[in-house]
Amino acid sequence: xxxxxxxxxxxxxxxxxxxxxxxxxxxxxxxxxxxxxxxxxxxxxxxxxxxxxxxxxxxxxxxxxxxxxxxxxxxxxxxxxxxxxxxxxxxxxxxxxxxxxxxxxxxxxxxxxxxxxxxxxxxxxxxxxxxxxxxxxxxxxxxxxxxxxxxxxxxxxxxxxxxxxxxxxxxxxxxxxxxxxxxxxxxxxxxxxxxxxxxxxxxxxxxxxxxxxxxxxxxxxxxxxxxxxxxxxxxxxxxxxxxxxxxxxxxxxxxxxxxxxxxxxxxxxxxxxxxxxxxxxxxxxxxxxxxxxxxxxxxxxxxxxxxxxxxxxxxxxxxxxxxxxxxxxxxxxxxxxxxxxxxxxxxxxxxxxxxxxxxxxxxxxxxxxxxxxxxxxxxxxxxxxxxxxxxxxxxxxxxxxxxxxxxxxxxxxxxxxxxxxxxx
Amino acid sequence: xxxxxxxxxxxxxxxxxxxxxxxxxxxxxxxxxxxxxxxxxxxxxxxxxxxxxxxxxxxxxxxxxxxxxxxxxxxxxxxxxxxxxxxxxxxxxxxxxxxxxxxxxxxxxxxxxxxxxxxxxxxxxxxxxxxxxxxxxxxxxxxxxxxxxxxxxxxxxxxxxxxxxxxxxxxxxxxxxxxxxxxxxxxxxxxxxxxxxxxxxxxxxxxxxxxxxxxxxxxxxxxxxxxxxxxxxxxxxxxxxxxxxxxxxxxxxxxxxxxxxxxxxxxxxxxxxxxxxxxxxxxxxxxxxxxxxxxxxxx
Numbered sequence: 001x002x003x004x005x006x007x008x009x010x011x012x013x014x015x016x017x018x019x020x021x022x023x024x025x026x027x028x029x030x031x032x033x034x035x036x037x038x039x040x041x042x043x044x045x046x047x048x049x050x051x052x053x054x055x056x057x058x059x060x061x062x063x064x065x066x067x068x069x070x071x072x073x074x075x076x077x078x079x080x081x082x083x084x085x086x087x088x089x090x091x092x093x094x095x096x097x098x099x100x101x102x103x104x105x106x107x108x109x110x111x112x113x114x115x116x117x118x119x120x121x122x123x124x125x126x127x128x129x130x131x132x133x134x135x136x137x138x139x140x141x142x143x144x145x146x147x148x149x150x151x152x153x154x155x156x157x158x159x160x161x162x163x164x165x166x167x168x169x170x171x172x173x174x175x176x177x178x179x180x181x182x183x184x185x186x187x188x189x190x191x192x193x194x195x196x197x198x199x200x201x202x203x204x205x206x207x208x209x210x211x212x213x214x215x216x217x218x219x220x221x222x223x224x225x226x227x228x229x230x231x232x233x234x235x236x237x238x239x240x241x242x243x244x245x246x247x248x249x250x251x252x253x254x255x256x257x258x259x260x261x262x263x264x265x266x267x268x269x270x271x272x273x274x275x276x277x278x279x280x281x282x283x284x285x286x287x288x289x290x291x292x293x294x295x296x297x298x299x300x301x302x303x304x305x306x307x308x309x310x311x312x313x314x315x316x317x318x319x320x321x322x323x324x325x326x327x328x329x330x331x332x333x334x335x336x337x338x339x340x341x342x343x344x345x346x347x348x349x350x351x352x353x354x355x356x357x358x359x360x361x362x363x364x365x366x367x368x369x370x371x372x373x374x375x376x377x378x379x380x381x382x383x384x385x386x387x388x389x390x391x392x393x394x395x396x397x398x399x400x401x402x403x404x405x406x407x408x409x410x411x412x413x414x415x416x417x418x419x420x421x422x423x424x
Numbered sequence: 425x426x427x428x429x430x431x432x433x434x435x436x437x438x439x440x441x442x443x444x445x446x447x448x449x450x451x452x453x454x455x456x457x458x459x460x461x462x463x464x465x466x467x468x469x470x471x472x473x474x475x476x477x478x479x480x481x482x483x484x485x486x487x488x489x490x491x492x493x494x495x496x497x498x499x500x501x502x503x504x505x506x507x508x509x510x511x512x513x514x515x516x517x518x519x520x521x522x523x524x525x526x527x528x529x530x531x532x533x534x535x536x537x538x539x540x541x542x543x544x545x546x547x548x549x550x551x552x553x554x555x556x557x558x559x560x561x562x563x564x565x566x567x568x569x570x571x572x573x574x575x576x577x578x579x580x581x582x583x584x585x586x587x588x589x590x591x592x593x594x595x596x597x598x599x600x601x602x603x604x605x606x607x608x609x610x611x612x613x614x615x616x617x618x619x620x621x622x623x624x625x626x627x628x629x630x631x632x633x634x635x636x637x638x639x640x641x642x643x644x645x646x647x648x649x650x651x652x653x654x655x656x657x658x659x660x661x662x663x664x665x666x667x668x669x670x671x672x673x674x675x676x677x678x679x680x681x682x683x684x685x686x687x688x689x690x691x692x693x694x695x696x697x698x699x700x701x702x703x704x705x706x707x708x709x710x711x712x713x714x715x716x717x718x719x720x721x722x723x
Contacts, residue, residue: 015721081720082456085563088717094456108561113487125479126562154490 003097005178005209006060006083010092012233013053013078052078054233055092065200065210067224067241069248074230076213080182083211098209101127101176103196107167112156116147116166119155123170137173145169172199179203182213197223197406221245222396257287259387264304269382273312273367277302280363280390281348290391293358293400293414297390300348301365303382308339310369312381314347317364318356318412319386326361326412330368354400354416358408362389459717466565473565480572484547488576499580500587503539507532514652523654523686526595532588533680534651540581541613541672542642547573548621549638552719553628560720567712570621574614581610588683602682609678612701616671619704622712629715630722650676656687668693671701 053075060066068076081087083094084102109126110119120141124134134141142151145166147158155163172195181200201223204210214220220227220241227241229248237244260277261267267274281298282288291297299316313336318326331347364385371377398404401416470477489496507528514520515527522530548570552559555569592599628634649672650657658664667673674689674697681688689697 085454085456086560087720088459089456090458092458096454096456097452099452100454109555109558111483111487113490114483118483118486122479122483125476126558126564131475 003062004059005062005097007095008058011053011056011089011094012091014049014051014090016049051233056235058228060209062209063207065204065224067220067227068213069227070230075233076230080180080213084180098177100178101174102180106171113154115154116151120170127174129174141169141173168195178209180211257289257388257390268384272307272381273303273305275303275382275384278365278387280388290393293392293394294353296353297351298348299363302346303367304344305340305342308342311339312367312369315366315368316349319362320412324412355413356392357411357414358392358394360389360391362386469565473568476564477568477572480568481575484576485579496583499583503535503584504587506535510652520653521657529591529595532591533684534676536584537613537675537679538651540577541617543577544574544617545621546638548618549624549628552625566716566719570625574618599683606679606682609675613675615705616701619708622708626711626715629719649673668696669700671697
């Protein structure tokens with residue numbers, strides 16, 4: 001029978017906004033401000049508060065692998081910080097049965113001046129191992145790290161890879177009964193991420209309980225049995241991870257795969273053109289929220305041309321989840337070479353498979369024209385920022401541009417290129 | 425074999441042997457609750473974490489002696505140079521009374537506990553801000569950091585003490601059984617440094633100009649401590665009593681007495697210094713415990 005190892009009851013955490021964005025960094029400023037307030041008898045403005053966690057309750061059984069998802073600022077990290085006791089809750093309680101370890105702490109407290117061996121003792125103690133425990137595992141830790149030859153060299157002379165390997169080796173030998181993993185996949189190199197995931201899977205297969213916070217929905221859905229979705233500090237969904245992830249993907253970003261403006265007069269645009277509808281479609285013409293990275297995706301813009309005085313052309317701009325401009329592209333078909341015939345049009349931009357990276361993209365459709373000769377400007381006759389959005393996922397079958405790598409590549413695009421390699 | 429993203433990973437690298445494949449539910453139970461309004465020092469927890477405190481002290485010590493080129497010599501050069509300058513200015517020029525002792529011995533026996541106190545105070549004040557990455561990533565009783573910080577100057581103190589022995593030998597001065605009481609005065613110095621350091625450590629978490637204020641405070645404090653002059657040099661007894669509110673006057677007068685047989689602090693002076701040190705430590709711990717739950721949010 002599985003026992004409950006984590007019991008969270010009405011957990012809440014309030015931050016005053018001033019606490020988050022340090023108000024005065026020097027005592028001098030604080031004193032000056034205080035004196036000012038005293039003199040002018042100005043009342044202290046009520047501190048703005050936010051509830052990073054708001055009445056969160058859940059339980060985790062022994063051996064369960066629980067995923068925690070939600071948009072930035074939903075309270076995921078706050079939850080983990082409370083469970084690792086780095087910060088205290090404002091209300092509520094949590095009971096944890098067993099030794100807690102977290103891959104959040106990898107390399108924490110390493111000191112550059114100390115040797116690899118000394119750092120093992122230091123880091124081990126910080127992670128909660130006793131000196132006797134470390135003595136017993138020392139040779140294993142050194143061997144596992146693969147830096148035996150440099151173990152008595154100060155770690156400031158290590159390459160970053162060696163450093164991470166040693167740090168991870170210490171963390172991996174802490175045998176936690178409950179493992180908390182926060183966004184590890186966002187830090188470290190590919191090798192490191194791979195090890196973290198491997199370690200996580202291994203621990204869970206040995207009956208350890210894992211709490212996994214990640215933005216990588218596909219990985220999370222695969223590794224976790226169950227997931228909770230946090231939004232604005234509250235649990236909005238708790239259930240099988242596949243289901244929760246699917247729900248989250250549809251809801252994130254607000255923008256869906258379709259947007260239309262029934263009233264032409266208030267639709268995006270002006271006296272020359274108006275955009276009536278934008279849709280994200282798959283290769284069969286069906287609406288698509290989520291697209292397999294290997295398949296093409298179409299952005300279909302329906303619009304009305306009202307005047308024929310300026311040559312126009314459809315255009316889209318793609319923005320990735322960080323807000324970076326991924327690319328712009330215009331329709332170069334001969335239809336748009338001269339002055340357009342007024343009327344209704346539908347233009348579809350096909351983004352080929354194996355071009356975009358994984359993640360969310362928002363689309364800004366537009367109808368543009370070239371500015372006066374010599375000005376080198378693009379004139380937007382109509383545009384609708386963030387009109388639609390879609391999610392690109394890699395099913396992880398090894399035939400995309402990241403091959404067998406399980407983590408996430410950076411970059412706005414991730415083209416599958418033709419490589420030629422030969423042995424010489 | 426474990427499968428990740430459609431790929432397989434060889435067990436050779438990632439597999440670790442587990443002592444028990446089906447883990448027993450551990451007896452360790454952690455209960456997390458909001459910080460209580462009345463902070464108290466959890467001595468049982470501190471005892472559980474004693475190894476970590478020792479590790480922090482060991483780290484600070486290692487780093488200190490590795491980073492400086494002349495290493496241990498630095499611990500001796502600093503008090504010796506101070507003694508030379510003081511002897512030149514206050515002993516030779518100003519003829520400050522030195523209770524019948526050669527001025528170098530007199531001043532050095534004050535400089536020793538003083539330098540311990542001032543460096544312990546400085547180290548404790550900076551201990552939280554220096555370890556901000558630890559504080560934001562790992563739980564442990566934060567008070568371990570200032571406690572570890574005041575132990576490193578103690579090693580410097582022991583090294584520098586050898587010079588006092590040398591000086592006493594040079595001037596053919598001997599010590600008696602009273603010398604056994606000297607460590608007690610150093611404990612009083614440590615308690616005062618920790619108490620004041622805890623308060624500054626808390627302020628330092630929030631306000632980063634504390635490191636600029638500390639040297640200034642230490643400088644003023646030096647002149648309020650009987651390092652350069654004996655407390656007896658003050659003419660009125662009320663002056664001496666006020667000065668005794670500074671725990672360092674009890675520490676230095678007592679330290680000097682225990683080793684060199686100069687006149688001891690009066691019981692009242694000693695009591696005042698002990699009470700003052702106790703108040704510093706209590707207030708420091710209370711301030712620290714109260715602020716502790718918010719360190720990770722503000723650092």
